[in-house]
Amino acid sequence: MNPYLVLSLLLFLVGTTGFIVKKNVLAMFLCVELMLNAANLAFVAFARDLGQLQGQIFVFLVMVVAAAEAAVGLAIMIVLYRRRQTLNPDDADTMKG
Amino acid sequence: MMTELLWLLPLVPLAGAAATGLLGRRLPKRAVTLVAVGASGAAFVLALAAFMELLSLAPGDRRIEREFFTWIAAGDFTAQASLLLDPLSAVMTLVVTGVGFIIHIYSIGYMRAEDGYYRFFAYMNLFLFSMLLLVLAGNFLLMFVGWEGVGLCSYLLIGYDFHRPAAADAGKKAFVVNRIGDVGFILGVLLVFLTFGDLGFGRVFGKIASDPSRFPPEAGVGVLTSIALLLFVGATGKSAQIPLHVWLPDAMEGPTPVSALIHAATMVTAGVYMVVRCAPLFSRAPVALDVVLVVGLATALMAATIGLAQTDIKRVLAYSTVSQLGFMFMAAGAGAFSAGIFHLMTHAFFKALLFLGAGSVIHALSGEQDLRRMGGLRRRIPVTFWTMLVAALAISGIFPLAGFFSKDEILWAAWAGGHPTVWILGLLTAGLTALYMFRLIYLAFFGEPRHAEGVHPHESPRSMTGPLVALAILSAAGGFIGLPAWLGANRFARFLEPSLSLVHRGAVPHFSHALEFAFAALSVAVALAGIFAAHRIYLARPGGAGRIAARWGAIHRLLRDRYRVDEFYDRAVVRPLLGLSERTLWQRVDVGVIDRAVNGAGASILSLGGILRGMQNGLIRSYAAWILAGMAAVLLYLSLLRS
């Protein structure tokens, strides 16, 4: 098994676990970034394995997407922080049931 | 002529009923009287004409059947609207219309002051219609129509005074108890259809008689016996035999003319008529005949004993009716079908007379029915007294009144048929009959007046006494048409013979006329003994009755309480059934099980919704955990559980 893939899997697991464990929306978003990068790593690794260039190009696309996501996400967090003065995701529970 | 117009016979009273019932409320009483009594009179005339026409035929041809239309036809099941006039139905028709007409006339006076006059006569006419339909029906199903129809009229007429709860209850009880019998009847009819593929009397009995290999006289309980027993269940209901006798005494809540017509003379005898009509069938079912015999005897005896201890004049007569009906069934059970019909006819005369007389007494005493508050009426209402005396003697079986001939024939048939026990108990019952009947006569007409202050007994109007006299004549002389063989020829039996030609008859032992005469003398002696005893107890020794009652307290109470059969039914059947329905079926099964299951299914889904609601806790991280869990499950499935 390709060690890069193992690393990628670990990264992915860290990201998912962190997303559930962390109590700060920023940290959670960072975990998502970890997951995205795990995918990036996998793409690169696979591309190397397959001897293709395609996979490596995908990584750039994903990075762009991640950047856009970050922009949108931060904006949303800021709005919430302004209204609530908190970044704890558990405080956003007005709607439930 | 009449054979073509046979349909008119039931239809005339029906038209009378429709006219009085639908328009009567707006018509003056005279018009109602004219229509209703006229209709019954016309029916009587028609019946007479039919009878005469029948007589004009040779005995073998005395059977006129008319099919008017197919009433119900589905597949191989057909029931015709067919009428059958033969000697048996002709006799019944005459009795029904004759007594009916007399009682209609009587009712003019008796019901004069009633608001529901039109309603009463509408019901009475409807009753005549139903009864004629029952009697003239040419097949089982049409007979059932009449059968239920008379039940309905009985219900309506008992409940005529519907504002009195007792009357309302009695009406309902009569109908329901009758319905129980009717179920037996209809099941019997169904079995007839299944067995013979037909319902017409002529064809069914023809098949029985013509195919002895298929329908031999049965030693045990075969199909014929089953049919007979089922039909007999119907008869016990209609004719108030054990165990369905309980409704008839209560039925006395109806107006007295109703008691006379329906609950004494005609409707209650329908059971006897039906058994005799089915004689070809019954005669091949000895077990059923034995049942009929035993039930008849038991009923006769039981009712006679109860009659001894009743204080309501009409109830005494009601139990007397039950008892006499028992006699008729004894006759049928002993195979003496024509004797049963003979007694039916004479009984119709004298029992109607007794009831009308009782009505007259009650009328005279402004509604008093308790024998203990009567007495000494002999001179105040002489016509009533004398006519009732005739009837009492007749029912007691004193020679040469009508009851003597008919009852004696029954007792003789029991003996001759090889049932000595039945004969002895029958004789005893005859004695008891005389006893309770003269108890009534003595208590009502003799001794000191015991009625309340302010009541001035007076003789009834002529429209009421006229019928009394007419019936008294019939009661006195009616027996002569059926003179026993040792006094001449039994013309009644011979006349009925064509209707009973298909009856299966075993070997009849022959007895000498002298023996028969001796038996007759014995039964008169027993009756006289009964009258004498009544005289001793109720007239000669004041307070004698009280002493006997005190001495035999338990038995007296048992008799007075009518063997507590009603109470037994109430506890054994009515209450358990209501309890079962209310508590078990409705509350427990319907509400407790089915609805709870239905609502529970709903509730469990709602609670599932509640659980989901709880899981939807609004926390992002727990949502993510759900996604992860789902993902884990999917991956697990794909990696491990995949086969």
Place this chain on the structure above:
Amino acid sequence: MTLDELFLLIPQWILLAAAAALMLMEPFGRPAGRRRLGLVTVAAVAAAAYALQLQWGLEPRSIAGGMIRIDGFSLFFQWLFLVIAGLSAVLSTDFNQREGIDRGEYYALLLTACSGMSLAAMSEDLILTFIGIEILSLSTYILAGFKRRDIASNEASLKYFLLGSFATAILLYGIALVYGATGSTQYQAIRASAALQGEIPALLLPGLGLLLVGVGFKIGLVPFHSWVPDVYEGAPSPVTAFMAVGPKAAGIAALLRILAEALPGLAPDWTRILWLLAVLTMTLGNAAALVQSNVKRMLAYSAIAQAGYILVGVVVHTREGFTAALFYLVIYTVMSLVAFGVILALSGPGDRRVHLDDYAGLGRRAPYAAAAMGITLLALAGIPLTGGFMGKFFLFGSAVKAGFVGLAVIAVLNSVLSVFYYFRVLVYMYMKEAPGGTTDIDPVSRPVWAILAIGVLLILWLGVSPDRFLALAGYSSLGLK
């Protein structure tokens, strides 16, 4: 990319250009007049629709180097998304003015979302699918939080964003695994390689699993649904209406393409998983909807359950199944838009009157709106003579035909469940009296009326005479090989 291929993408160009124009209109144009922004949006949609209709009848083909497929399926979904965008824009206009959020970005995002959805449906390459879904998602994250002063809207936006990006990451990882297993992200290539190797590559199955999770999140399948009720409730009502139909349809489209075009070889695996997901989705969605008292939230759960029905068509994976799923999507879109249209028309200032109690006695207070809502609810419940029934009929029929009788039985029992809560609204509207002091209903604007009326007529028409739409759906599903 040839000119020809550019021509085929003109509808998308129009949408994106209009989006850019709308963004610029506000800072540079005059203060937004009444409905001007909405009008521009609708005009753009109409123009795109016109351009789209020129492609009618073209031979199916792949363009952009095999990344985009132009076929009936693509046309169908582009049409559907255009209709959704256009109607949402109309529904939004009055609402936004009432709530003070009538901004150019709003409409621009609506159009970009529409474009993203179209891409997801047209894409023949996992990466493009991913990008389409991302465009859609980013637009809707913002739209959900567009009422910036509303705490519920903020929270909805945050929840949607966090969970959405989480699911996107999962999806992306799944794509990576599939790429690794097959060496391509292009559907035909994936299909070919999977078929060539005979044995299924080890990483393909986990890849499939992660793809299902990622797309299932977008569609709102249980247990990936938990964001749906909260976000639907918190988002501005027109956005909820849009989200209930648009992203869901896009998710279904992407799922259909992936499963039917790229991974038909794994059909035994994904049918079983989707069978279970469909059952869970229907049952739990309905069960949770039973206990809701907020109509918007109830409809959110109902939307989850409806997705379960649609999934039946995917599980069946026959021509009939795909056709029925597409057909049901059309009906579902109409029903949802009308239902949310009534809700937002009645919700009053602040979007507050969305509780069942607010609907008490509506039959008298606002007979027409109540009638529109009533017919729509009947349709959602699947009562005959409405499109909802016809849709379910063909869905369940396809299931029965393919031998999924058990699934059909579960689905109809779920329909019975759903009757309970759909009819509960009817009970409130027609069988309860309004409590005293209920305020009057705001007048509903003409364009919204028109949409509601057309929607109701369409629901009835589809219920009585579905032949044409069914034929259209059948033609479109031909694209799935």
Place this chain on the structure above:
Amino acid sequence: MDVPFILSWTTYLPAACALLLLALPGASDRALRRIALAGSLAAFVLSLHLVFHFDPFTGRMQFEESVSWIRLPAFEIRHHLGVDGISLFMVLLTTFLTPLVLLSSWRSVTQRVRPFLACILLLETGMIGVFCALDLMLFYVLWEVVLIPMYFLIGIWGGERRLYAAVKFILYTMTGSLLMLVGILYLFFAAGGDTFSLVELVARLESGALGWTSREELWLFLAFGLAFAIKVPLVPLHTWLPDAHVEAPTAGSVILAGVLLKMGAYGLLRFCLPLFPGAALALAPCISVLAVIGILYGALVAMVQPDLKKLVAYSSVSHMGLVVLGIFTFTTPGLEGALVQMVGHGLSTGALFLLVGMLYDRRHTRRIADFGGVAHASPVLAAAFLVVTLSSIALPGLNGFVGEVLILVGSFSRSKVFGTLAAVGMVLGAVYMLRMYQRVFWGPKNPANAGMGDIGTREKVLLLPILLLMLWIGVYPPPFLRRMDASVAGVLRRVESARAPGGSYRVDFMDARGTPGEETK
């Protein structure tokens, strides 16, 4: 004279009238009522045409019309209508009762008159359609369509617990009908997937071109039968009925008892027997047991009901049990008896609900204990009630008897035990009906009845046709029976064809052979 599309006219005229009502904005309630009545009367007149031009000598469908409705390449759903001896009188019963129902609500419904009338008329269309439809899908659609107006009738114009009753009604019935939908679909694909036409399917079954395993047939029968059994209702699926009856307005109760329940029994006759004769034969003992339980159970529970409507509702359970028993005798008397009983029950129970409604209008109560002595105040009402009561307890000479005796003949010839138990129901029927009659109408004068008044002209007009029809069926039923003969014979031929030669039909839920397209999970 041959009127084209006579069935469509009859069926859709009421619906058209309903739309007209909804489209007339300014009309007064009075005008609306008149329009509705005129529409329903017109439908009745049209349905009379059916009777007069009905050919009693053929068992085939008559007045058939068939138009393509939904056409797809693979198959089409046709708008296929037709009547035969089985459906003819059901149609007539519907068109006969609807004007009376409208008339009965003349004064008692004053709120939301327009939608009320529209609901009744839509119901009529649905009901007539159900009885005429020969395409399974068309049948299903109309079957469901009937539910909605009924739901509103109960829910809007009903009594205190109307919401509970309405929801219970709709959930109960939809559970059954949706499973039937699955059954229809399965049947459709099993039959080749190209036609929903009942006539065509039966023809294929008869010719042997179509057949199924006994396991398939049994499940199909159950899928159809459940929907019908709930509607009938067969114990233990009956608990929706008392609630629905009690809470529905008079008009709703009359239609519910008079026609809607018949849809269940009709469905059994029209679909279950011809399509799945083998399963019908196999399950007949079980169903007959349930039917007999229903007869006795309904009667016993009716006996102890304190509420007039509930009593009548449980009596319906009892009477409809008898109908089902008759159907599953597979004998001509049984089936024709069931049909007559369906018509008869529609008349007598419909009339009972009308009368109870009249009592309610006057006294605003339905508790039996609150009444007593009503006959003093309203003798004509009491008399009419009596006649209806007697018809309900199957007094000879009235409609109830003909049906009941035929059913008894049929069932007794199949099984003496069932026949006997069913006959026992006659006693219980008399008990609860007469008990109720006595407690309501008889007894001493009651001051509470002071202001009651007797029935007026409108109410007389309402009752008279029903009473006359009762009498007619009771006294001279051949015109009815004759028209049923050929069709009933056709159904029985189908059933008999499934009887294995020389052996009873095998109950086999777990046939070794699987169904086509084994479930993948």
